[in-house]
Amino acid sequence: MCYHKQDKAAMAELSERYRAVMHDIGYQPTWYENGFDFKPSPLLTAEQPGEFQMMNWGFIPWWIKSVPEAIQVRLKTLNCISEEMWDKPAFRDSAREGRRCLIPCTGFYEWRWFNGGKVKYPYFVSVRNEPIFSLAGLWSSWTDKTTGEIRYTYTVLTTRANTLMEKIHNSKKRMPVIIPREYERDWLNPTLKPDDVNAFCEPAANDTLEAWTISKMITDRKVEDKDRPEICQKFEYPELTLLDS
DSSP states (O other): OOOEEEEOOOHHHHHHHHTOBOOSSOOOOEEEEEGGGOOEEEEEESSOTTBOEEEEESOOOTTOOSHHHHHHHGGGOSEEEGGGTTTSTTTHHHHHTTOEEEEEESEEEEEEEEGGGTEEEEEEEEETTOSSEEEEEEEEEEEOTTTOOEEEEEEEEEEEOOHHHHHHSTTTOEEEOEEOGGGHHHHTOTTOOHHHHHHHOSOOOGGGEEEEEBOGGGGOTTOOOOOSGGGGSBOOOTHHHHHHO
């Protein structure tokens, strides 16, 4: 699944790339984002395709009753299996109401497992020749009944892995849904039928992605500050050659 991503693009780069307005909404570029920190990201929605909005990762359905329940549910809603979005209670209303979004991204991180997960190697994955690309998502608005505050949240849609991601994310064999640049505005079309939406949720072609192993600094508890360029630099593991043989 996709719980770790990167968006290091500057505000001006995002505005130019998507031809969308970004006001001073608190956006901070990041080399590494852990979904379980539930941080805000700039998104484009079907309702406002020309203006970025900040929403927190970790989807909270509108019908959640309390803050403690919201805190618990977001642990399970960083991702949405696209094949289940129309029927799963947490996501079905947003899916049926066309609350789709584009999530700007400059890369994401996944782990390759060996020996039942006792040994694992981190990878950085990006789209070849696309410094900024779009993950597909759903968004929701939830009102805290104790304060009246409206919280906007999102989830990353996932699909079955392509051949490259089957090798890398070999535990669950999933990957995020990536919307090709030429179809981004189509994804935000509010009149899409379910079959049209499902057609977007296919694995990316293998030749569109590139990936490499990175340092285990990403999981080193002694390293507190992981939001820096070194996190996604190439790092070789000679033993992987033996494991692959």
